[in-house]
Amino acid sequence: MMEHHADQLIFRAIADPTRRAIIDMLSSGDRSIGDIAAGFDMTRPAVAKHLAILKDGRLIDVEKRGRERIHRLRPDTLKSAASWINQFDRFWDDRLAKLKEVVEEKQ
Amino acid sequence: MMEHHADQLIFRAIADPTRRAIIDMLSSGDRSIGDIAAGFDMTRPAVAKHLAILKDGRLIDVEKRGRERIHRLRPDTLKSAASWINQFDRFWDDRLAKLKEVVEEKQ
DNA sequence: TTGACATAATACCAAAAGGTTTCGTATAAA
């Protein structure tokens, strides 16, 4: 089951809780680095690093507007991660069905 | 949007490509550490550490059987990660619909 | 009982991650 390099960048991007919080924040509207940093107890360069990693994972796009950089969540990329996770749906169903059988037997 | 510590352990567990490969491997059957290590170019202690992290994230269960430890994928835990990702479904749909509008306007 | 085997536990190492401070540059505003 060979995996693409791009997938690894996505998983790396969502591995950090700060970056997931940034994703949550951007889902309610586009923001500059300063706006985002204001929501965290962290310096701007630190936030900028997180944003660079999110950009590497193609989870956000950046648009230069005047002296600001507006960060916008991409509407598609997270689906790659979702699809890996969802391949276990059949596994879950099978296992939970077996568990149900065992439980019902014991009654 | 406060997040549970347990969630962080799950994301940490799936962040590493070796651990995702182990998850894939275990989805086709339970295995001992030695079995798993045979599938990787890596020493047994290294694999054992990955398994410990997967266990912390409650993605696998371990059963002591004789002198072996059998590792079994849990059928439920990955759903927490899936649910975080899936909360963006509405966002994707909205954005893609808007993109479609823009594209059609330009034609 | 003795030897082989599966794993645990520990110590150790290099590289990556996550943060800071400092300084430089481009743009906006006075």
Added chain:
DNA sequence: TTTATACGAAACCTTTTGGTATTATGTCAA
């Protein structure tokens, strides 16, 4: 034109991560 602002980039520090090698322990098998 001068000043303030938003950001980039680099240097640096500390902790975590992912790996190794080594040694110890418990269990099976001859």
